Amino acid sequence: MELVVSNLSKQFKNKLAVSNLTMALQEGVYGLLGANGVGKTTLIQMLCGILSPTAGEIKFNGKNIIDLGEDYRDILGYVPQDFGYFPEFTAQKFMLYIAAVKGLQPRYARKLTHKLLGEVNLLENKDKKIKTYSGGMKRRLGIAQALLNNPKVLILDEPTAGLDPKERAYFRGMISDLSKDKIVIFSTHIVSDVEYIADEIIFMNSGMIELRGSVGELTKTLRGRVWEGYILEKDAAEYGGKYNLVNSHYANEKIYIRFISDNIPSPVFKSVEPTLEDVYINIFSSREIS
Numbered sequence: 001m002e003l004v005v006s007n008l009s010k011q012f013k014n015k016l017a018v019s020n021l022t023m024a025l026q027e028g029v030y031g032l033l034g035a036n037g038v039g040k041t042t043l044i045q046m047l048c049g050i051l052s053p054t055a056g057e058i059k060f061n062g063k064n065i066i067d068l069g070e071d072y073r074d075i076l077g078y079v080p081q082d083f084g085y086f087p088e089f090t091a092q093k094f095m096l097y098i099a100a101v102k103g104l105q106p107r108y109a110r111k112l113t114h115k116l117l118g119e120v121n122l123l124e125n126k127d128k129k130i131k132t133y134s135g136g137m138k139r140r141l142g143i144a145q146a147l148l149n150n151p152k153v154l155i156l157d158e159p160t161a162g163l164d165p166k167e168r169a170y171f172r173g174m175i176s177d178l179s180k181d182k183i184v185i186f187s188t189h190i191v192s193d194v195e196y197i198a199d200e201i202i203f204m205n206s207g208m209i210e211l212r213g214s215v216g217e218l219t220k221t222l223r224g225r226v227w228e229g230y231i232l233e234k235d236a237a238e239y240g241g242k243y244n245l246v247n248s249h250y251a252n253e254k255i256y257i258r259f260i261s262d263n264i265p266s267p268v269f270k271s272v273e274p275t276l277e278d279v280y281i282n283i284f285s286s287r288e289i290s
């Protein structure tokens with residue numbers, strides 16, 4: 001099974017949101033990481049056939065997804081960023097409604113709804129109205145509806161937005177469990193969402209793939225370039241201006257810093273094992289990390 005993207009671009013008026021992007025994906029979990037606005041949603045919407053590319057093509061098992069049409073939608077599961085839930089529906093009714101839209105037979109739909117609501121741990125609450133659900137419950141319902149057609153390709157656009165750490169951990173486990181024999185694409189700007197469950201990380205920047213590889217391969221690229229240590233408060237601005245800071249905080253009247261540099265600026269620092277967050281910061285030079 002293979003999803004192949006070739007020279008894909010999307011131009012919105014004067015914004016090139018996706019730029020000549022090429023990649024091939026096989027079974028596995030792919031973490032699509034990037035800061036807000038780098039083009040993740042635009043790419044995902046093209047992968048789902050919701051947006052048409054300005055140039056390039058997407059093929060599933062050698063066939064263009066536009067030509068596959070309904071056949072592609074049959075193997076696709078999509079959990080959008082903002083899900084149009086029906087607040088007055090119960091989860092059960094909502095699932096049966098989506099099953100009907102997907103053309104499932106009512107008896108089979110009822111059985112499957114029961115099974116899937118169990119898998120996402122919502123059986124106990126299946127008769128409650130969706131408007132009473134927490135953010136985490138709504139996200140889990142989003143997954144359950146996307147699984148109704150047993151998709152081969154499952155695409156999740158920032159599925160953990162608004163979830164607390166416990167819900168995020170539960171969600172990660174769930175995705176990992178159901179990913180067997182599927183191509184799962186999990187878009188997020190939260191490194192820890194995908195660090196442990198993704199077989200491969202795809203870093204997107206300015207509509208392109210900046211880096212791609214397993215967590216181990218990517219962190220290896222920074223080995224010997226990540227440092228940590230303590231500095232005096234008066235030197236903080238100098239270090240902040242000169243180096244790519246990953247982390248800094250007050251500790252014992254000094255300032256702890258973790259930063260990326262090709263060379264050790266002073267023997268007071270020690271080299272530390274790079275993490276995926278270091279890789280992210282090195283690409284995006286931003287401190288807005290969860």
Ligand SMILES: Nc1ncnc2c1ncn2[C@@H]1O[C@H](COP(=O)(O)OP(=O)(O)OP(=O)(O)O)[C@@H](O)[C@H]1O
Binds near residue numbers: 013036039
């Ligand atoms: N319909 C549109 N018309 C014009 N510009 C758009 C449109 N959709 C997206 N863009 C622009 O394209 C760029 C990529 O947007 P996109 O939503 O794909 O990014 P993203 O990485 O998914 O970000 P976020 O995490 O905030 O959703 C942004 O600069 C955005 O403003």
